Amino acid sequence: xxxxxxxxxxxxxxxxxxxxxxxxxxxxxxxxxxxxxxxxxxxxxxxxxxxxxxxxxxxxxxxxxxxxxxxxxxxxxxxxxxxxxxxxxxxxxxxxxxxxxxxxxxxxxxxxxxxxxxxxxxxxxxxxxxxxxxxxxxxxxxxxxxxxxxxxxxxxxxxxxxxxxxxxxxxxxxxxxxxxxxxxxxxxxxxxxxxxxxxxxxxxxxxxxxxxxxxxxxxxxxxxxxxxxxxxxxxxxxxxxxxxxxxxxxxxxxxxxxxxxxxxxxxxxxxxxxxxxxxxxxxxxxxxxxxxxxxxxxxxxxxxxxxxxxxxxxxxxxxxxxxxxxxxxxxxxxxxxxxxxxxxxxxxxx
Amino acid sequence: xxxxxxxxxxxxxxxxxxxxxxxxxxxxxxxxxxxxxxxxxxxxxxxxxxxxxxxxxxxxxxxxxxxxxxxxxxxxxxxxxxxxxxxxxxxxxxxxxxxxxxxxxxxxxxxxxxxxxxxxxxxxxxxxxxxxxxxxxxxxxxxxxxxxxxxxxxxxxxxxxxxxxxxxxxxxxxxxxxxxxxxxxxxxxxxxxxxxxxxxxxxxxxxxxxxxxxxxxxxxxxxxxxxxxxxxxxxxxxxxxxxxxxxxxxxxxxxxxxxxxxxxxxxxxxxxxxxxxxxxxxxxxxxxxxxxx
Numbered sequence: 001x002x003x004x005x006x007x008x009x010x011x012x013x014x015x016x017x018x019x020x021x022x023x024x025x026x027x028x029x030x031x032x033x034x035x036x037x038x039x040x041x042x043x044x045x046x047x048x049x050x051x052x053x054x055x056x057x058x059x060x061x062x063x064x065x066x067x068x069x070x071x072x073x074x075x076x077x078x079x080x081x082x083x084x085x086x087x088x089x090x091x092x093x094x095x096x097x098x099x100x101x102x103x104x105x106x107x108x109x110x111x112x113x114x115x116x117x118x119x120x121x122x123x124x125x126x127x128x129x130x131x132x133x134x135x136x137x138x139x140x141x142x143x144x145x146x147x148x149x150x151x152x153x154x155x156x157x158x159x160x161x162x163x164x165x166x167x168x169x170x171x172x173x174x175x176x177x178x179x180x181x182x183x184x185x186x187x188x189x190x191x192x193x194x195x196x197x198x199x200x201x202x203x204x205x206x207x208x209x210x211x212x213x214x215x216x217x218x219x220x221x222x223x224x225x226x227x228x229x230x231x232x233x234x235x236x237x238x239x240x241x242x243x244x245x246x247x248x249x250x251x252x253x254x255x256x257x258x259x260x261x262x263x264x265x266x267x268x269x270x271x272x273x274x275x276x277x278x279x280x281x282x283x284x285x286x287x288x289x290x291x292x293x294x295x296x297x298x299x300x301x302x303x304x305x306x307x308x309x310x311x312x313x314x315x316x317x318x319x320x321x322x323x324x325x326x327x328x329x330x331x332x333x334x335x336x337x338x339x340x341x342x343x344x345x346x347x348x349x350x
Numbered sequence: 351x352x353x354x355x356x357x358x359x360x361x362x363x364x365x366x367x368x369x370x371x372x373x374x375x376x377x378x379x380x381x382x383x384x385x386x387x388x389x390x391x392x393x394x395x396x397x398x399x400x401x402x403x404x405x406x407x408x409x410x411x412x413x414x415x416x417x418x419x420x421x422x423x424x425x426x427x428x429x430x431x432x433x434x435x436x437x438x439x440x441x442x443x444x445x446x447x448x449x450x451x452x453x454x455x456x457x458x459x460x461x462x463x464x465x466x467x468x469x470x471x472x473x474x475x476x477x478x479x480x481x482x483x484x485x486x487x488x489x490x491x492x493x494x495x496x497x498x499x500x501x502x503x504x505x506x507x508x509x510x511x512x513x514x515x516x517x518x519x520x521x522x523x524x525x526x527x528x529x530x531x532x533x534x535x536x537x538x539x540x541x542x543x544x545x546x547x548x549x550x551x552x553x554x555x556x557x558x559x560x561x562x563x564x565x566x567x568x569x570x571x572x573x574x575x576x577x578x579x580x581x582x583x584x585x586x587x588x589x590x591x592x593x594x595x596x597x598x599x600x601x602x603x604x605x606x607x608x609x610x611x612x613x614x615x616x617x618x619x620x621x622x623x624x625x626x627x628x629x630x631x632x633x634x635x636x637x638x639x640x641x642x643x
Contacts, residue, residue: 061442067442067445121624121628124628124631125627125628125631126631128384128582128586129582129627129631129632129633131384132578132579132582132623132627133623133624133627135575135579136579136620136621136623136624137620137624139575139616139617139620140616140617140620140621143613143614143616143617144614144617146613147611147613147614162611162613162614270575274449277446277449278446278449281442281443281445281446282446285442310460310461311461313453313457313460314454314457314458314461316453316457317450317451317453317454317457318450318454320446320447320449320450320453321432321447321450321451321454324436324443324446324447324450325432325435325436325447327443328435328436328439328440328443329435329436329439330438330439331435332435
């Protein structure tokens with residue numbers, strides 16, 4: 001029998017899968033036993049969406065090594081396209097889970113296309129300039145969806161920008177209403193769907209990272225010139241990571257939107273992009289399990305701080321600064337390391 | 351004449367962006383970090399100025415000076431507490447810390463000053479100058495803004511070119527280690543840069559709120575992002591670049607609002623930025639750094 005090679009990465013990846021499954025099972029059991037508060041129950045789907053967002057952004061920031069400040073733009077594309085698909089298919093596909101699946105796929109597809117189009121100019125730039133252009137694209141996407149009108153009637157789809165000129169025939173309905181966004185969404189997103197989305201995201205990202213392409217992407221991150229000199233096609237591999245990241249964010253956006261009855265473009269602004277970036281940096285760049293934990297913890301944290309009412313966001317900000325200082329300050333870090341090694345020595349002595 | 355009117359209001363808005371962008375660019379030049387909290391320092395400056403003028407009925411100039419002093423202290427404190435411990439850390443960590451500081455300032459303002467919008471009294475009154483028989487009206491705020499921008503620009507250029515402190519700043523931005531060996535106090539230089547940047551933010555806050563008089567705890571964030579864009583537009587780290595970027599951004603924004611579409615004006619501004627960066631990847635006046643292999 002061939003022995004399966006059990007490398008360090010495989011072990012770590014299996015642990016990540018295992019922990020996600022464990023968390024799902026435990027939460028389901030808690031829910032069934034009625035131990036979960038209603039506020040936590042309502043947050044399960046947003047947490048799933050943010051976890052998927054964090055994993056997908058980690059692909060761009062951690063694995064590809066480029067700072068993106070406009071990840072919420074892809075989430076927005078996914079949310080609007082996915083939700084529109086769900087509304088259009090309301091009668092054609094009666095099964096809710098199937099409709100949800102199709103919508104997520106459509107959200108991912110559209111986000112991938114937008115990601116590709118944005119990637120062409122963005123990936124030519126470097127460092128802070130790349131970051132500012134992703135920010136700019138995020139704002140542009142927000143502005144466009146804020147002014148987009150999409151209606152459907154017996155003649156098909158009607159699209160107009162800036163003002164409602166869809167001129168729908170009788171019996172038609174407006175799906176996207178400019179700054180009003182999409183209203184009357186059927187909340188078909190479920191926690192199980194969120195769990196499946198996280199698993200799919202993990203499978204896609206882990207398989208990409210552990211493939212030939214993934215190693216090429218990391219080589220580009222570590223030293224672009226060296227990677228270029230051994231004949232790697234920089235644009236191709238950068239684009240691969242960027243588009244995958246966009247597509248996964250699109251699916252997450254679609255899931256997120258279908259948990260609410262209305263969705264507006266302003267929900268996916270610069271602050272949302274930053275929020276997801278905070279998850280990635282706190283969890284550790286390139287560390288998917290870290291992203292998952294950070295996303296879940298930081299989504300729950302403001303709720304958990306509810307008893308401090310007005311002070312909760314202030315406390316959140318202070319915690320954020322303190323965590324960054326604690327994990328990145330050389331003096332504090334060496335002090336923590338010494339503490340750790342001291343404890344280990346103490347154990348050995350016993 | 352309407353064209354001239356739009357042009358002047360564009361230059362006025364652009365001057366405000368330029369003053370904010372100068373703060374961004376100076377801090378970036380020396381600390382190599384995107385200080386996302388800069389926009390919120392503007393807001394703090396505007397609030398201090400508001401309370402000084404409306405509550406304590408101080409003269410506007412004293413109000414602005416007070417706001418500048420408070421913001422300069424705030425800038426130094428932020429740098430000492432949040433950024434200095436991270437000077438050798440990866441840039442992303444510093445970025446997230448800056449975002450944390452930004453959240454902190456916004457929420458502290460929310461608690462201190464409540465979310466209710468305050469009507470900011472103009473620091474120069476409501477007067478206006480009429481030219482060409484009333485066809486062209488220029489408000490005093492506009493004139494003061496433009497004059498302030500030019501004055502600040504001249505001051506900064508002279509300061510960085512010929513004073514000892516300015517030279518130290520340029521030395522630090524080029525090579526901190528070498529600057530330290532030459533006997534420059536790097537920490538003090540960085541603190542002073544933050545102080546100047548934050549002082550400029552206070553002036554920008556007072557001018558911004560004189561032109562657009564609603565003051566809420568998030569007032570600073572959008573102008574902050576726009577000015578950041580302006581700094582990149584002109585080439586981040588370059589002082590004339592920040593001025594040029596700010597002015598162009600303001601003019602483009604007003605023209606886009608006037609001639610194309612009000613709702614899409616932000617999208618147009620950002621689209622222009624993207625096109626400029628594609629042609630000149632280091633901004634209009636930025637230095638293109640050759641990579642050495």
